[in-house]
Amino acid sequence: MLRPVCFDVRKYGSDWMKNEVVPPIIKGEQTVVLSITEAFAGSDVAGLRTTAVLDASGENYIVNGTKKWITGGMYADWFVTAVRTGKPGAGGISMMLIPRSDAVQTKIMKSKYSSSAGTAYVTYENCVVPKKYLIGTENKGFQIIMSNFNHERWMITVVCIARVRMCTEETFKWSMQRKVFGKPLIEQPVIREKLAQMFAGVETCTQMLYDITYNMVSMGSQGAEVGARIALLKYQATRMNHLVADNAVQVFGGRGVTQTGMGRVVEVFSRMYKIPAVYGGSEEIMADLAVRTAIKGYPKQARL
Template identity: 50%
Template sequence: MFADYFVTGCRTKKGFSVILVPKSDNVETKRIKTSYSTAAATTYIQFDNVKVPVDHLLGQEDNGFIVIMSNFNHERWAMACSVIRWMRTVTEECMKWANQRIVFGKPLNQQPVIRQKLAKMISLTEACQAQLEIITYQMCNMTYAQQSKLLGGPIGLLKSYATRCAHDVADDAVNIFGGRGLTQSGMGTVAEQFHRTYKFDAILGGTEEILADLGVRQAMKLMPKAML
């Protein structure tokens, strides 16, 4: 909605080309509502007889797929960082709430069923955090070429696993907060927001199914011949 330029993947003679299209009267935008913030300005865009200067081509003609893919590993890693940070914050909020909320004369954390939920949330979150730190270490110590060859699959598996875990964490968090997990103010705000929005990390930048599949396909491709 607010953009002055649009980075577009255009079908050209032999593939995709990435072209920078400036906003003009021939570029029409219409807001699309989402369950997330309107600040993201998700937009339906129509291009009608748009012409752009030749030097607005990014990368090489017909090689746009490489331009698009060069972004994905880091984008997916950043999304994993974000969703795992959310999981940690939501778990912390639940720990505090379970300590503070008195039900039937005693704190919520005196209920074994609530402690079981917290145990699952902590275990899932810390497993994801550990996986994230291992991959981040590798990103910091590999060349760009090594990362491109070896880390696409593990990063895909990290993001898809993290959002599967986020699904369980968000679900349990709302149950722990009860009605407050559904209100957009007060103690349950964080749980409510996470439960409403964690799916963005599950779909954007590659869906869980596609990334899990990518991870396995890369692992199969790189398996030593002797094991096949």
């Protein structure tokens, strides 16, 4: 979880965080994770319930609450945690850098994608956090969370496209070598149609990724327009993954659902492809974000 979390600390953290916390993380001596999602608040980040209340001295926050599906949480030394320090909604959220302690308990959550991910259920119970561990300004944490989502969603899309391209390549090679009814599988029109769908999906998303990446580098990675385009790309890529996984398994047949042998790449992909459609913003949230952004920019007086 180095990619978004260290970005938060380096960009918004205080000087002591940058000087003392960031170097060991960069060197791989310590680990840091992003601790935002809760059982009560997934895509609805503004609805989170974990609280941070100042104690009588006014020098420390007392943090109570739980986080869920925290990747890397089982072995994390630091938790970049979203907490509620103010009013309900987005305006009452702050970000804190919380070190592991006896008041921060983690429990393994088994998932289909990776045991080594260390996905955890995190419990903060009367966790004392000095004010200096606040990242940025109190009640301005929602802006920090949102500023990082573009990079995270872009990265998720890159991984999606790389994996789906590998699956498509394996399917094409299998179609060329597998013989059925006395001739190669590739000579069946129905198989070529499935491959064409896969090729078109992969190449379309790849070109969208290239275009968005160029714009992020040349014009910046923030702003409503680039955020909407990245959201649309993530939505399109995860939908495309569904199509490719379905076609690949059909082309491979029994081998496509076997964990060993020539179809093992397809079996893994078909079992794992759905995960990016959930984390980093669900498909439905991504699609809605893109359309709502278009609505905001639509001239009120425009007519057919």
